[in-house]
Amino acid sequence: MSRGVRRGAVWAVLLSLTASLAACASGSDAGGDLTSEKVTLRFTWWGADDRHKRTQQVIEMFQRKHPNITVKGEFKEWNGYWDSLATTMAANDAPDVMQMDELYIASYAERGALLDLNEAEKHLDTANFDQKALATGAIGGKQYGLPVGLGMYSIMANLDLLAKYDIPVPDDTKWSWDDLKSIGDQVSKAGGGQVFGVQSPGINDAAGLSIRARQQGKAMFDAEAKVVLPQEIARDYWQYILDLSKSGAAAAPSVTIEKASAGLNQSATATNTAAFGLWWNTQLTALTAASGQKLKLLRLPGETQGPAPGAYYKPSMFWSVSARSKHPAEAAAFVSFLANDEAAAKVLLTERGVPANQKIREAIAGQLKDTDKAAKEYLDTVPVSDPPRITPNGASTLDTILKRHTEDVLFGRTTPDAAAASFIEEVQSEVDAAR
C-alpha cells in the first residue's frame, strides 16, 4: 500500500512537471496583432548608472503609451550580465528583450536563442536604418539584432591632467603608438607615482589588438571564422603593453589589473589616475561624469603609418528578442519604440552610441550636450575602413582569453611571443569547439 502511494506520487510529480514544460513551449505569434490584455515584458541590459537612469525613463514613456504592457527592467554590469543571460537562457527564463553585443550575437543566434526580427516586421519599423548598419545584426539573412548605435575606438585624453603637468596635447592626426608611450612616460614622471600616463590596453577588450592588426592590413578572423591574426602582430601588441608597464608609463601591473577589472566608474580614466585610455568614443559622457574633469577624444595612434586606418564603425550593441518570448509582437513593438521614438531618443541621446537610425540621429542633434556632440563629431570626421566580421560563435570568450594572456605577460609568466602563439591557438580551438 505504502509503496503504491509512493509510486503514485512520483508519477504525479513527473506528469505535472512534463505538463508545465509543455505549457512553456507555447507562445504567441510574432506577426500577430498586439494584445490588449495585461502583459509583462522583461528587458535586460548592461551598463553604468547613467544608462540605468535614462533607460528607466524611456521604459516609463513606453508604458504610458501602452498602458497594458509593463516593462520590467533588469540591469547589470558587463560581467554579471553575460553569466546571468546564460543561466536564464538555459533555464528557459530568458528576458523578452535584451541588449546584445557583437561578441555574443553569433553565439546566441547560432544556438537558436534569438528571434528573427523579420518575423515581427509588422511591429518593428526599420525604414530609417541604413542597409549596411542593419546587416551588422544579420546572420545568414536573418535579422537577429537591431543595431542601436555606432561607436568607434578612441583615445580618451584627460586635458586637465595634461594642463596641470604642463604637457601639450599631442597632435593626433599622425601620431604613432611610440608617441603615445613617450608622452605617457612624461605624464608618469610628472605624476609622481599617483598619476600615470596610460591606462594599459589589452585588459578589457580585444578591440585594441584587432585595431593593431587592421592598421597593418590584417584581421583577427577571416570570413570562414578562421583566426588569421599574424603572430608577430600579437607579439608586438603584448611587447608594447609590457613596455608601457616597464617604463612606468602605465601603473604597476597589479594596480592596472585591479582598476581595469573594476568597471567604468573605478577605471583609471574615471578616477583621474591615467591621462590616456583606450575607450569607445561614446563613453565620453559617462567618463566625463565619473571623472569630473575635461576629457577629449583623440584619434587612435598608428592610423597613418600603415596601409589602412584601423578605426571602424562598430555597432555598439543590438536590441534582440528571445526566440522563446511569449510576447514576441509586444517585444518587437518595444524595440521599435526604443529605436524610432523621437521623445525616447531625446532621453537616450548617444549614451548607447550615436544612433544607427539616421532620422533619429538628426532629430537629436540639437539636444546634444557638449560631450555627446564631441562623440558624434568624432564619428563624423575620423577616417575609417570597413568593419571586421562579426565575432564568430565560440569566440565569445575572446576578451577573457586576451585578458588572461595580458596578465601572464605583465606578471612575467610568459613572453609576448609565447603569449601570441598561445592566444591564437586557444581562440582557434574555441571556435572549432563550438561547431
Next chain:
Amino acid sequence: MSALDELRQLRKGGAQVRKGDNRAAFWFLAPWFAGLLLITVGPVLASFALGFTKYNLIQPPRFIGLDNFARVLSDERLHNALRVTFTYVLVSVPLQLACALGVALLLNKGLRGLAFYRSAFYLPSLLGSSVAIAVLWTQVFGTDGLVNRVLGFFGVEGRGWISDPDTALSTLIVLNVWTFGSPMIIFLAGLRQIPEVYYEAAAIDGASRWARFRSITMPLLSPILFFTLVLQIIHAFQSFTQAFVVSGGTGGPSDSTMFYTLYLYQQGFSRFDMGYASALAWFLLLIIAAFTAVNFWAARFWVFYDD
C-alpha cells in the same frame, strides 16, 4: 514514559496504527521528498548523462561518448585549476583547524565573558562564504585597501593583493582560515566532554602541560578532529563564491584563483559547454571521494575511539 519505551510500544502496536502513521509521515515528508527528487537527484542523474554529450544549453544534447572525460586528461587549464584547488585545500584547511583548536583551547580555560568571545569568533563562519564578505575582501586587499594602509603606516610598500597572481590565492586562504569559528565551536564542545579527572590524575603524576595535551586532549578529541577535517576538506573543495566574486568571475589574474568549481562554472556558463562541465562535476566527486577514503584509511592510525 521515555522515548525508547514509546518506540517499543509503537513496534508492538498493530498494523492499523503503522499504516496510518506511514501515510501521514509520507505526506509530511512529501515536500522534502519532492525537493530531493527535483532539485537534487534529478539534476545529479541528468548531469551524469550530460557528461557523455555535447550540450550548449540551448540546443538538444548530442552523444559524444567518453570525449569529455578524455579531455580531462589533456586540459592544461584544468590541471592548473587542480593545482590551485589542491593548494587551497591543503594549506587553508590545516591552518583553519589549527586556529580553531588553538582558540578553543584558550576559551576552554573558563574565561570571563566566554559567551561573547565565542560569538565573536564564530561570526566570521556565518559570513565567510557570503558575497558581501568577498566584496569586502576586494576592498580590504585592494590597492587603496586597509591592508596597504596598515603596511604603509609601517613604511612597507603595498600592492594590489588580489590583482597580483602571486598573492591572490593567499588572500582567499586567509579568508577561509578567518572562518575558523564553526570548527572552533565543535572543538569547544568536544573539550568540554573530556572528564576533568583525567587532567587531575595526570597533574598529580607530574605530567607537563604539553604531555597532558598530547596524551589526554588529543586522543580524546581526535574523533571530533577527524570529523571536522573530513567536512572542512569537502567544503574547501567546493569553494566557489569567494573566488568568483574576488576575481570578477574570471579566476584571474592569470588563472591564479581558478578554483575547480569556478573552472567548471566557466565551462558551463561562459563557454556553453555543459557536457564538459557535467563531466567535470563527476570528476570532482571522484576526487572528493578519494580524499575522504584516504582520510578514513589514515584515521586508523591517529583517531582514538574510547570504547
